[in-house]
Amino acid sequence: MPAKDLYHPTVCNALLKDGWTITDDPLILKLGIRSVFVDLGAERVIAAERGSEKIAIEIKSFLSPSPIRDLENAWGQFFIYSRALAKRDPDRTLYLAITQETFSNIFQEPIGQLLLEEPGFRLMIFDPQLEAIVTWKSSI
Amino acid sequence: MPAKDLYHPTVCNALLKDGWTITDDPLILKLGIRSVFVDLGAERVIAAERGSEKIAIEIKSFLSPSPIRDLENAWGQFFIYSRALAKRDPDRTLYLAITQETFSNIFQEPIGQLLLEEPGFRLMIFDPQLEAIVTWKSSI
Numbered sequence: 001m002p003a004k005d006l007y008h009p010t011v012c013n014a015l016l017k018d019g020w021t022i023t024d025d026p027l028i029l030k031l032g033i034r035s036v037f038v039d040l041g042a043e044r045v046i047a048a049e050r051g052s053e054k055i056a057i058e059i060k061s062f063l064s065p066s067p068i069r070d071l072e073n074a075w076g077q078f079f080i081y082s083r084a085l086a087k088r089d090p091d092r093t094l095y096l097a098i099t100q101e102t103f104s105n106i107f108q109e110p111i112g113q114l115l116l117e118e119p120g121f122r123l124m125i126f127d128p129q130l131e132a133i134v135t136w137k138s139s140i
Numbered sequence: 141m142p143a144k145d146l147y148h149p150t151v152c153n154a155l156l157k158d159g160w161t162i163t164d165d166p167l168i169l170k171l172g173i174r175s176v177f178v179d180l181g182a183e184r185v186i187a188a189e190r191g192s193e194k195i196a197i198e199i200k201s202f203l204s205p206s207p208i209r210d211l212e213n214a215w216g217q218f219f220i221y222s223r224a225l226a227k228r229d230p231d232r233t234l235y236l237a238i239t240q241e242t243f244s245n246i247f248q249e250p251i252g253q254l255l256l257e258e259p260g261f262r263l264m265i266f267d268p269q270l271e272a273i274v275t276w277k278s279s280i
Contacts, residue, residue: 071216
């Protein structure tokens, strides 16, 4: 199982404060002989008659010396997990969790914009000090 | 500049044997303040009247202990480079160069099939012993 991201407990707390229940830590998807590990699965009741909303969260701290390498890894993980979810758990929506600072830096540069322009890409932006969700963002 | 892949000279030789001229080693794409390095740029005359065909090649040896991590990295690099090429050098077609063995293993599993099903994904499969191109493959 891959090592947990530095912000794993921070994101768990932010989700709990926002009314989510953590259902999977990690969320495991079986594809043939391989298992794919997404950091978190969570669920929230929307309204009694509408049932619940289900999400999967991959957390990325963007703390390596190369932000381009971080972006490449985030892109690869996000889209493999999203395609795997579409096959194994199609009602669940995937988000990449990043800090406000990461969003204000590499994601505002032309290279980060490539990912924001990509259909199906979704972000959950959090404040690591307040351990709170700032916003949810979707490319489409 | 990132380290060269183990198969860098092998792929250069395979391209030369196939009539390509290596024009960029690496191919550098500027995006804002960042530079993206694709392993190789190459060009080949198609026919006098039709001009030349231009490609970019990213080489992946898939030799890490985790084939899933290799696949995630390959996915991230391929699609960032393909989006960057679409903006900076739109006449050039990107291929991921992998060995026959890699194609016969992880790419035949359900997780590898996810990448083969992805629109716009393209492979150049080579034989590392013969230093020769085996085939070019496109997802669409």
